[in-house]
Amino acid sequence: MALKTSPLDIYQSLKNMITALEIAPGSRVTESQLANYFHVSRTPIRAALQRLESEGLLQVMPKQGCFIRNIDILQISHYYDVRVALENLVLEEVSRLQDQSALRALAELWRPDLQTFGVELTDDLKEAEERFHTDLARLSGNKALLGYIEDINAHIHVVRRLGWPDSKSIIDTYVEHHLICELLLARDLAGAQSEMTNHIRKSQDGANRVTLKQLYANPRTIKFE
DSSP states (O other): OOOOOSHHHHHHHHHHHHHTTSSOTTOEEOHHHHHHHHTSOHHHHHHHHHHHHHTTSEEEETTTEEEEOOOOHHHHHHHHHHHHHHHHHHHHHHTTOSOOHHHHHHHHHTOTTTOTTOSSOOHHHHHHHHHHHHHHHHHHTOHHHHHHHHHHHHHHHHHHHHTOOSHHHHHHHHHHHHHHHHHHHTTOHHHHHHHHHHHHHHHHHHHHHOOHHHHHOOTTOOOOO
16 A cells, blocks of 8 residues: 555545445444554544545444445435536536637547547546536536536446446447537537436436445455454
8 A cells, every 4th residue: 555644645545445435335444444554643544534524425433433434326316416407507607608619629529430538448438427527517617516516426426437338338428428519519508408418317327227236346345454
């Protein structure tokens, strides 16, 4: 394990591990276990855990340790519902841009014939798919909207990634991302919003089919001692 000593480093590492299911949902870990894992004292561990608790990623129980949040499929579905409204608001903001050069660049990045990120379900492609939505939010210039989109992404991250069942889903993603940009470039806000809604609902349907067994059976789960 690479040496990370600051509470911020440890917080970010633990957050990534929780959202990637490298620490099993519902499992118990202690400050001592984590201090041994990161090769640090318990002080930065405690600070990181307090921040993660405030974000709802775990619950700290005095004298018992901390317990990683369980996955609530219904709650994740509700996040998707909120995501539809937020991302359509993003499109409304982006549609007002006078300078469309950044939007054109984003459309070019997702051209189906170029397949810039490949057609294999790699981590790079998964990250690019999530980044498309934050890139649009960033283009809107509305920092509050961007923050909300990033927060929702963090909550649906794992289930969203498991919901890509086949290569057709990857090709569809290129087509849909590109079309959303093209509709915005054509000043067709209603068309872009309709396409975005369909795009998110497809992702939601895939997430709803993810089983708890899939979520908890992660071969990369770390065993703390």
